[in-house]
Amino acid sequence: MDKSSTSADNHKQLETETIMAHPSVDTNDAVNNNPASDLQQWQALSAWSIVSNIFTTLKSILSNGFAIVPIVYTGWQQGFDMQWGILASSLLLILVTIFAIIEWLKFRFRLNNHQLEVKRGLFFTKKDEIPLSRIQNIRYEQPFYFKPLSLGTLVIETAGSKSDEAQLAALDAQQAQTLKRLLLNLSHFEATLSVHQHSYANKQLSINNTQSITRKSLRDLILFGFYQNNFIWFAVIAGPIVGQFDWDKIFDSPMAQQFWLWVQQQTHQNIGLQTIMVIIMLFGIYSLFSLISIIAAILKYHPYQLDKHEDTIQRSGGVISHQQDALAIKRIQLVQAQQPIIARLFNRWTLYFKQVKGHEVEHKTKQHMLIPSVKPNEVESILANIPQLSGGVSVLPNSYTPISINWLTRRLALPLFPATLLSIIGYYGHHSLGFFEFIWFTTAMVMIALYIRYKQWGYVIADQVIWQHSGFFGQQWKRVAFEKVQHVTITQTSSQKQAQLAYVEVGLASGSVVFPYIPTSIAELIITRSLNAISHDNHNWI
Structure with missing residues (x-):
């Protein structure tokens, strides 16, 4: 014909x-x-x-x-x-x-x-x-x-x-x-x-x-602006300006003296009460600066709504400048749930759909299409409403398998060596007791930070995805679908070989996800499932 x-x-x-x-x-x-x-x-x-x-x-x-x-x-x-x-x-x-x-x-x-x-x-x-x-x-x-x-x-x-x-x-x-x-x-x-x-x-x-996935109220956006506050960047900008002030005159002013006298009267010279009051004051200052972030979140996202239309997800919102973002679902390489430290107090998450690495939708700093102020039980319903999303698993894990403690033991030695060396130098140099206290206090703080970091590292393998857990005071989950894996790099030191551990880097089009000090059996499982997923799907990875 x-x-x-x-x-x-x-x-x-x-x-x-x-x-x-x-x-x-x-x-x-x-x-x-x-x-x-x-x-x-x-x-x-x-x-x-x-x-x-x-x-x-x-x-x-x-x-x-x-x-x-x-x-x-x-x-x-x-x-x-x-x-x-x-x-x-x-x-x-x-x-x-x-x-x-x-x-x-x-x-x-x-x-x-x-x-x-x-x-x-x-x-x-x-x-x-x-x-x-x-x-x-x-x-x-x-x-x-x-x-x-x-x-x-x-x-x-x-x-x-x-x-x-x-x-x-x-x-x-x-x-x-x-x-x-x-x-x-x-x-x-x-x-x-x-x-x-x-x-x-x-x-x-x-x-x-069009199918509705989620909506966010004004209250949700206010909460998002509060816990997603970029206070550190504000401090970096404001620091040099604040340095121009004459703080001696400010502290010696009658208003400052009256305020400090009032604090002493209210706390009755109790150090514990004064500490609590200082914390409340710092929280109040943070809340004041958060107003900028809250207003920005409302102006950019309200009324926030996320819909699924055929093979795309579409976000719309914005008070002054209305925006409509459309993202093809098959472009999503990774789903990330992030919970800053203040968000943990409210049990809220920010959900990101990470795409092919480059200039992304939300910010010039490679932030991606996001859903603000998400409750834990909402994560499952949101992901379930996008059945085209690779992997099939939508439930946020409640626990995870920790990485090997070898990661921690090898790093605890790093701050001990310079602290010991400085202590020896200080001893022969006849330094004061304050010198040694400062060195070992700093060392202790570094070691505590390393321990907190170690406790946050972990992973979960479920169905056709692997979850990575990480963080410090806050926490985040990264959901990697095996069929989106571009390459897997396994690195082993001599000590890791003896302990049958490996440093695994999973490469995606949106970037790499690292799993440090995990058993070699898990590393081989990641490779096997990734190859198996790709062998059954010959479509373009984007």
Whole structure:
């Protein structure tokens, strides 16, 4: 039979099925008025994309400029020239605006032969050809300045990329959603674009085939912002500024003296009560700084909802800038449940879906699509609602098999050697007792930290996955599906060989997961199950 006639018959049959299933749909209109056919031609962005480019560039400059905050503050204290500051800011804004206009004039995109083509550049034209099979995430953003205009931005990210492959700004909201669906659907099928044009009506009618996975309330997001507070980074930035204050004058001020007198009266000079009050004060300071994190969590995620649509999971939310992230389920390489120390007080977890290593959805620091403030019993229901997820196991383990104690014994010797050496030097140097107390107190603290770290290391093998447990004061679980394993590296020292232990590194497309000092029998089991899973699944690992 002639191949062309077979293809024509298939197209005709597809059109007939569409009309029979939905008599109100005109197939000719679906084909002729299909936006997919328009997207085959080079498309320019709206002039409003200039505004988006300006905001994006300024945001990037500010977000990467935290390190100069102490310098600016110090310069201001020493007599900063306001006129030069205004002039520099104006010049920066002019340059950014010129760059944004040039970017808009030279930017073009189109869908062509299973790939998204993007070209830009003033003196040298740069053309990116992005295969649809490589597209990993598609994020739809609608900043506050685009909401009244019904415009949005598509951010397209690919497997292994360290930056956004394409950012299509100021698209009409309907056009952006149509392009988003086409990019996701085309990446899953081998059919040509013409077939999708004929089946466009079917896709439009099936777009509401969405299953809810989870929703997060305002209270959940407030709790997430509280326990996910980046207080350390704030301290790094604020430290040099705080160093500019004259603390002697502050402590000698009447207000500080009255406050300390009130503390002594309330605690009746009891050291224990004073310690409790100091802890309460520190907790209050942490809560105050957490307001920034809480507000950021609400603005970014509220109202948080995660849905499953066909073979993708889609997150939406955002108060000022609305976002919609779409991630193909088969791209998920690893599931990680993380519980910081403060989250342990509330028994909440943050669930991450880790993808192919590169620039990820949530943050530039390789954070991934996440579910905030998850209760332990919710983890099972969330993973169970994604049956396409590799491995099959969805229950968070209650216990784990610890790694060998040899890991701890070998590391406890490390702080003992320099402490002993310094003590000998101090003895012959006639140092004071305080010198020795400091050395051995520091050594004891290091040894305690090593013990805590050791107690957190462990693993669980269940069905077609292996869980890794780790942490310090907080804890985390990593769920590795054997069919996602790219390679397994086993390293053994001479002492490990004698003890039949091994250092195992499991390589995934999202990075490596390390299992230190585990029995060689477990290492061989990991290899066997990984090879067995791959031998029964010859699909592309992404």
